[in-house]
Amino acid sequence: MIETRDLAVTIGASRLLDHVDLRLAQGRITGLVGESGSGKSMTALAIMGLLPPHARVSGQVLLDGLNLLALPERAMCAVRGRRIGMIFQEPMTALNPLMRIGDQVAEVLRIHHRMDRQAALARARERLDRVGLAEPRFPLTLYPHELSGGQRQRVAIALAIAERPELLIADEPTTALDVTTQAQILTLLRGLVRDEEMGLLLITHDLAVVAGLADDVAVMRSGEIVEAGPTEALFRRRGHPYTRQLFAASRHVPARIAAGPGPGLDSRPPLLRIEDAARVFRLPGGRSLRAVDGVSLTIAHGESVGLVGESGCGKSTLTRAILGLDPLQAGSIRLNGMQVSAGNRMPHALRAQMQVVFQDPFGSFDPRWRVARLLCEPFHLTGRPPDWRARLDAALSEVGLSPEDAGKYIHEFSGGQRQRLAIARALIIRPALIVLDEAVSALDVRVRAQVLDLLVRLRRDHGLAYLFISHDLSVVRGIADRVLVMERGRIVEDGPAAQVIDAPQAEATRRLVAAMPRIPEGWIGPEQGEAASG
Amino acid sequence: MLGYLLRRMISLGLSLLVASALIFSVVELVPGDPASFMLGTGAQPETLAALRSQMGLDQPLPLRYARWLAAILQGDFGQSFTYKTPIAGMIAERMTVSLPLAVMALLLAAVIAFPVGLFAAARRGRIGDAAVMGGTQLGIALPNFWFAMLLVLLFSVRLRLLPAGGFPGWGQPVAALTALLLPAVALALPQAAILARVLRSALIETQGQDYIRTARAKGLSAAQTLRRHALRNAMVPVLTIMGMQFSFLLAGAIIIENVFYLPGLGRLIFQAISQRDLIVVQSAVLVLVAAVIAVTFLVDLAYAAVDPRLRRR
Structure with a gap:
């Protein structure tokens, strides 16, 4: 049984967590939902004792009455991996690329017990079987790069549960996976909670995932839990305005527009x-x-x-x-x-008719360029028109930003704003087709709803065609x-x-x-x- | 794995071939051929022509290159103009000094750099790290001959523990090793400083990776995580630098060889250049290029040993 009492974390002058009270019982699944930056992951790291070195933490994290925050680092190492396990969002990078999967699972057993390698590998085999990676297809000698994302997440789960911990913390465990793999991983987690009498803290931004899985839910905003309770009751009640906003945004469908004369009639x-x-x-x-x-x-x-x-x-x-x-x-x-x-060989004039918006709003801009230069880059396909300044201002206004933003650098914008900039960059040369490759997948539900509305409006105003790729x-x-x-x-x-x-x-x-x-x-x-x- | 190695071997063999052609033609293009140098400025044109034809210098360039290459492949580098002895023997003799010296220096550099780099990375941003960064900065800035002089003053002049210079030959193995010890240390210190800094920054970058966080969540301490997970992942840049350092140490020890009066490859090249013994220069440079290419291949092998993802290519 794990409980946080009045947990607070500050880094410098900013208070990242405040008054966080959670009760995580064995055999139960608790969903922790909220947007990015709301403090969900920070809560998990505080429980694990893995906060950044300059973070200051107060309150209590009680494991069967033992305050983990007061434990010395050495004793905390004996708790991590043995009594509390954790898996993370990005399965592609969560495993050591140079180590065999069997050794990665066996390592957990060997650091917590005196156990020879053979015995540890035998246990690792059993744990990998449990998460659905059975022989002969998945020998212990595989390296992570030989596995898919879903399979790697299974390995990460196997090593997190190797010691049969009382609590498993899963931080956005399926966000990077496609829906069918997500469903399989969630089923696996549910089975583990049932079979191994383990508690599960499931951190996610996806309300639908929580609805299908969690016994209890806590909703987090700006480092505080604004509402908590049994899942169904909380979903039906939606007592806090923020819960209502999240709920509405996650079900948001942009107002439909008349889709022209329809295919075949054009x-x-x-x-x-x-x-x-x-x-x-x-x-x-x-x-x-x-x-x-x-x-x-x-x-x-x-x-x-x-x-x-x-x-x-x-x-x-x-x-x-x-x-x-x-x-x-x-x-x-x-x-x-x-x-x-x-x-x-592709002519510029042709390329100019087609633009793209990618998934990652952080990686798709040069951090050393100002917004004006970033957005005007597609003009190299068409030649810079004399009214480029007006078109830049118009593109920024159209995506809900201000012309003054043209002088800023990309790090001054949030993820949602960056995705708006990516859309503005695609729009500026007035293409006929915009390819949106998982363009809203990395966004929080409320931001996603806004960006979807924006896309619908732009399509109506400019007669754009979209190819919208998504899982x-x-x-x-x-x-x-x-x-x-x-x-x-x-x-x-x-x-x-x-x-x-x-x-x-x-x-x-x-x-x-x-x-x-x-x-x-x-x-x-x-x-x-x-x-x-x- | 086999395909990866085979492709690397072919590409390195080709670079060796290109390098040999380049080395050959550059020396050929330098004004004043060996014949005129051997006879001096007052030589009769007829004598010069006779010597040229005797040395085969009047043959067309591609033919001379082919002959030169064929001879080298049989271990015949020709004769030194100044000493009139086979070059292969001269280079081999110098290699018995330069090669052990380079190996010793590199091993020493690694033995110093690994603990220091690990220490600094583990204490990133703290006083220990700052001390290491300051110390290594000094180590890079100070030239190795300055260390050499300090070492001689301390160990030879004051403590009288080690010889100040000279090389007795491998007939006396202990004395030979002792003679190489101080030069190896002097060569190693700046290299150790570079290597420690590279290792530190590679480790720090690796420590930001997701799998390091996973390792911490498993219950490994920060120090265990560094040793068991970060170190091996940080090895690729470190191996690259070590390969470059070895190549440098092989021929770049000329100042140290002079300070300690060692008959190494660097001094041979220096003497050959000042005596305009171009065929020796040519041969020595070719041997060095071959050594660098061999080291590059070893580094490629080491990459594959470290990283399983490379073995499948």
Whole structure:
């Protein structure tokens, strides 16, 4: 049984946590929800005693009555990994790339007990079996790079539960995974809590994940818990205004716009036409992988098309080919009737008709450039027009920022603002098509709702076409007229968004829809029309 | 793994070939050929022509290059113009000094740098780290011959423990090792300072990685995390620097060789240049290039040993 009492953390002058009281019982799942910067991860690190060195902490973290905050570091090392385990968001980097997975799990056992390597590896085998990585497919000698993201997260879970801890802290354990993998990992966690009488603190920004899994929920904002209680009761009541805002934002569907005359009715030929596209990678051992395998699709002028699929289905590869970043081995891609080809052979005029917004709002800007230069960069495709200054100001205003922001550097903006800047950068040369590659996946629910509204408005004002790539069906449903589902390099389903999601035909689509976390309809109650504010 | 090594070998073999052609032609293009140098400025044109033809210098360039390369592949580097002895023997003899000296210096540098780098990284931003950073800055700034003089003053002149210079030959192994000890230390100190700083910064960068946080969550102490997880991940930049240092130590010890009066490769090259014994220069440079390429290959092997992701390429 773990309890935090009046837990507070300050770094310098800023108070990151205040009056945090949590009770985490064995065999129960507690969800901790809130937006980025609300203090969720800080709470977890405070419990683990892994706060940054200059953080000051007060209050109590009680493990069966023992105050962990008062323990010396040496004693705390004996608690970490043995009585409290933890897994993190990013499975791709959470494991040591130079160590075999068996050794990584066995290490936990060997640092807490006198145990020889063979015995530890035998236990590691058993724990890896438990998380679904059984022999012969997953020998102990594998290295992390030989596993997928979901499999790596299973290894991370195996080492966190190797010592059968009383509490497992999972910090956004599925945020970096696609929906079907997410569902599998969540099922695994639920099973572990049941079988091993373990407590689980599940940190997530996704209310739907919590709704399907947690016994209790605590809602956090600005370092404080604003509301806590049993999940269903809390979801039905939504006592605190902030809970209501989060709830509304997570279910937010942008106001639909009339989607032009509809595909087929537009007399113009399609904006984008892909015919029999194939992208083949050669693998070691003479084999080959058809990452994109005979894909044909069209996007009409002004149409918004969603492209969904599990990770590894080929959607990123297809996107790169559409953008002219990678060559095709067969087939053709035409934008406005002109052939898209990779590399320098693609004319600037063609490239200017197509812009892209990527997932990571932190990595896609040069930190040493000012916003004006960042946003005007696409002008190298078209030549800088005489009214570039006015167009820069207009682009900034259109995405809800101010012309004064042009002189700032990128680190002065939040994640949501950066994504607005990325959209402004894509807009400034007035392309016909914007490719949005997981463009809202890294954003908090409230910010995401705002950005989705922005995208809908811009499309209406400029007649833009979107190709919206996402693993999140609920978002795609809100923004796309038509949805394409991809599996193993092929398009397996293509239809109006609502139809594809409500009555999926293909097996892959059904799997995606079934894996989609949902807040039960019965909990939603009367406040449906509530707008996302803030 | 095999493919990776094979590709590296082919590419390094090609670089060696290109380097040999470059070395050969550069020396050929320098005005004043060996024949005119051997005969002096007052030589008769006929005598000069006769000597040129005797030395094969009147043949076309590609042919001479091919012959030169073929001979070298059989271990024949030709004869020194000044000493009239086979160059292969001269270089081999000097290598028996330079190679052990470079190996000793590099080992010493690593033995000093690893604990110091680990210590500084573990105490990042604290007084111990600041002391290491200051000390290593000084170590890089001060030239190695200055250390050499200090060492001689202390260990040879005052304590009379070690010889101040000269090399007795490997016939007396203990005396030979003792003779190389002070020069190796003098060479090693600045290299140790560089290596310690590289290791420290690589460790600090590695410590920010997610898997280090995972290791801490497993219950490893900060020190255990550093040794068991960060160190190996920080090895790639360290190995790169060590490879470069070894290549430098092999021929760059010329000042130290002079201070300690050692018959090393650096001094051979220096003498050959001042006597315009171009064929010796050419051969020595080629041997050095080959050594650097061999070291590069060893470093590539070490990368693969450290990082399993490279083995699959």
